[in-house]
Amino acid sequence: MADLTYREALRQALQEEMRRDERVFVMGEDVAAYGGTYAVTKGLVDEFGEKRVKDTPIAESVIVGSAMGAAMAGLRPVAELMTVNFSLLALDQIVNHAAKLHYMFGGQIEVPMVVRTAAGWGQLGPTHSQTFENYFAYVPGLLVVAPASPRDAKGLLKAAIRDPNPVIFLEHSLLYSLKGEVPDDDFVEELGRSRVLRRGRDVTIVSYSRMAVASMIAAERLAGEGIEAEVIDLRTLRPLDMEPVLESVRRTNRAVVVEEGWRSCGMGAEIAARIYEHAFDYLDAPVARVASFEVPVAYNRSLERQTIPDEEDVIDAVRKLVKR
């Protein structure tokens, strides 16, 4: 075990996979000379050279599309899009192409491509503070992964690189410096498995990415009030592994779904719907949702903090729910 940051864990995953497999390469804006916008790819070009660590123009559609073509023809590209906000420019390649090709051509084509990108905020203004995992999780043919810990960042990225399908790998800029224990060896997590982070009997908190971390902080504080929350990190958003969630809700009879995105039509709506579909009779109260206010994210620090949820919002939601 090593104590690594989320950023270092991602870098280690890339390094290990690039050493293991000649076909793996990295491409994206500022991944080489600059060292990566969030320094995930720092130093990779020194070890692997410019053939395998490619700086690209600012052209998201061809970043994803050319990675896809390379994947079709036998390589294992990891494309980096600087932030998830810019991934919208590549939606045609991701949705109309990457997600379709295997099915559309009767299984002849595989697209073993990873698209890494980062959500996050911090006075970045309305166009740079968004999170769009629901856009991708909506699409059959894609796998969508959103790790919340250094351990999962490494294990899931390695799994994503080895998977024969297109994987949207969503990181979070506010997690990059988070530290945690990461196994040293060739450690690969399974995609499509959620994980119980904390056991509890009173309420089930379901989340992922940064809000899973916030949910854990909330759970520890709630424990001080005598409320024991079970916290589940979904880790993969397509496919959704609901079984641990449903099993938990059947015991706690209360659920809070927590996400950073906007409430309407977000991931939380899907998770809540599935809880209603499969555990309705076990619920003692309606599923509570914690999400962003449905406004663009303002630059002003105070407005921004009011818009995006944090652990206080989770605590509030749980307190209200357990009283019902």
Add this chain to the structure above:
Amino acid sequence: MNRDELVSLYHQMLLIRRFEEKAAEEYALGKIGGFLHLYIGEEAVAVGAVSAMAKDDHLVTHYRDHGYALAKGCEPKRVMAELFGKATGVSGGKGGSMHLADVSRHFWGGYAIVGGHLPLATGIALACQYQENRQVVLCVLGEGATNIGEFHESLNLAALWRLPIVYLVENNSYGMGTHLARASALKAIHAKGCAYGMPSRQVDGMDVLLVREAVSNALEYARDGLGPSILEAMTYRYRGHSMADPELYRHREEVETWKLRDPVRHFETSLEMGGFLTPEQAEELSRQVDREIEEAVAFAEQSPEPEPAAICEDVYAGTQEREVGTPVGLGQGR
């Protein structure tokens, strides 16, 4: 080229012509659904271009792709079966007319989002360069795709990285019903390559041998590591954009004028005048093509529909079973 090679080009063009005429009939009978984009009038481009490719060179095309599938060697019966949506179709009935592919022949498919296939074709060229395999990509697009961002992103990257790819523009004057003069600031489409410093030229797309020569030169240029280039083949589609097209945007005279330079008849005449083909041989070839088309239709007719289970197959690759049914897809989700 020897006599057999020349006659083979003619055979392919005639096969495409008759295949498309038959497809139009089957569409009218309701055997083919959705969109059907016929290649009639443009045969010389696909046949000339594909004949210039090495066997393991890669082909990526737009959605008007029947001619390319046939030229790349796909069996007419499996192409027709795909149009019929049958399990025996080249794409198992899931792609249809616009999404034919045969990866074993390095035909990576027809793509139906205008311009959307350019980035991935460029990426296949990136793989060729990475693997140093001396293979080249031929990426076919319509002139309408040259106004799209993906065209410019792709050409820029290909030129920047000197990727082994040839962009072949089929300029048939119309993006659906809009004439290029009303859609493109630059009328000389090939000249758009200048923006990326790549060689560009125009070629008569109604002449199969001229297309072949131009594509051959461009492929060898790329194979030698000199980078991408762009060709503009001047051609014309006789039929509407798709079968649903009432053709209100063009005059009958324009169509008839282009037909005077019909690529199939033109080449047949050339072969006969050159002594490569007698009228009797032409007649025999015509009968042979008719038989091939009849067999293709019979095969498509008699082929089974995809099994119901196919609906959930090939959403994801690999041995690991991914949830596509319950509860999102076939279960409660629907």
